[in-house]
């Protein structure tokens with residue numbers, strides 16, 4: 001009943017191909033690529049395929065609980081993603097529906113259920129948010145091979161971890177910093193479909209002089225924008241805070257630099273000593289002003305962070321992680337609850353006991369007295385997970401979150417050569433903690449590690465779902481199921497190659513060449529909607545750039561430069577920049593300029 005006629009699709013697909021033309025850089029013999037001239041579909045995309053939709057078959061959807069804005073939003077997302085992938089008109093009806101969207105409060109928290117209701121498929125969520133997760137599962141397990149084939153998946157799915165976050169590092173003019181609001185909104189929808197329920201960003205005190213800095217209002221506007229986008233989707237929103245404030249802070253309240261003999265903690269920013277009364281007042285006064293600027297939108301959580309940007313080693317504050325930091329986190333949370341009474345507090349322990357200072361033990365002692373101002377403990381490191389919470393226990397017996405770094409490992413500039421999938425790495429890291437964590441916040445610098453996001457968020461949803469299973473579902477949904485096996489092979493080569501490169505081991509040139517050939521073959525068979533998808537593009541471009549740098553003549557060939565230029569467009573990078581850190585997130589194109597140097 002829901003099938004769109006095959007003949008009809010074939011005719012329409014031919015029209016679409018003619019309109020869009022062929023994809024220049026993708027042709028195997030096309031060395032002199034002109035990726036720059038391609039339609040800029042990037043993250044918004046999809047509009048081009050919607051011509052001639054008037055005659056497409058209807059898919060009839062009934063909305064129960066229409067007054068809930070998230071039910072309407074779930075419908076809008078469903079409609080958009082189906083119409084992007086095949087000729088169909090997804091319409092709202094009140095009778096004779098083929099799909100029913102509903103909220104079923106009897107279901108377990110945040111869960112969804114997909115079942116049969118007569119001739120219709122019913123997608124029910126425990127809440128609006130649960131409904132969006134159910135729509136995500138339905139979309140990923142439906143098929144779009146010219147005909148919309150609704151998902152055969154039936155059952156109830158309940159998330160196992162309660163806080164399934166994502167940390168967007170909104171800085172350095174990376175994608176999160178630069179993308180238009182429509183792209184960001186669509187992207188947050190996409191990761192919500194995978195099960196994310198919380199977004200965290202940071203207010204960039206580190207880059208700003210004071211409240212009068214001309215860029216401060218923009219930074220406040222950015223926080224408000226992300227808060228609005230996130231909360232409109234029914235997700236939780238929060239920010240990170242610590243003792244790093246404006247660059248214009250008075251000198252006499254600055255922190256004493258941290259001992260950092262292993263050079264792992266970082267010492268950037270302008271940390272203030274909260275042990276000095278004037279320093280404490282300065283920190284609280286400025287954080288209060290920030291809370292006032294977002295009070296009307298609301299914060300659901302704050303995350304306090306000990307190091308990297310932050311810390312103080314003075315007599316009063318040390319050892320920072322179990323002394324000055326604990327007091328400051330308490331005071332920030334207490335202040336926050338004046339504005340947001342339900343505010344949750346996540347205390348990070350990142351780089352605790354590096355070097356050993358008894359921070360974990362000290363935090364355990366401190367939280368024995370009270371956990372009133374801490375709701376979660378977050379832990380992670382640059383490599384393997386810290387042993388203390390696994391072997392001794394989580395301070396305060398609080399829920400434990402992880403913080404997988406999904407963006408930077410083996411990959412500089414970050415995303416500079418395209419997609420950066422690392423499923424085996426994250427499977428390995430997850431297996432260390434999956435029995436104890438209640439969720440987490442992967443650290444993200446951009447969209448090039450979109451696959452890593454899906455993998456980690458699905459770990460949070462179902463602790464035992466393998467990275468491989470998630471990627472197979474991802475590939476079938478984003479690129480069509482036919483190429484799943486080949487794309488998984490490509491991803492395996494990309495990850496192995498990145499690991500060898502990072503560890504300065506020889507790269508397997510034959511495997512790199514084979515992955516590139518495989519990508520060309522997959523691409524030839526892709527439907528137009530998938531070929532146009534930026535997710536495919538960045539994966540494909542990675543195979544091109546790996547081939548150029550490991551078996552070709554390097555990243556200065558015309559092919560490599562065209563590929564990087566296309567990535568620069570997808571990421572909204574600046575070809576000329578005044579941002580001294582932008583080179584960290586920009587593909588390493590020879591002609592790109594950093595006017596303030598590269599630090």
Ligand SMILES: [Zn+2]
Pocket residue numbers: 255256272273274275276312313314315316317318324
């Ligand atoms: Zn201090």
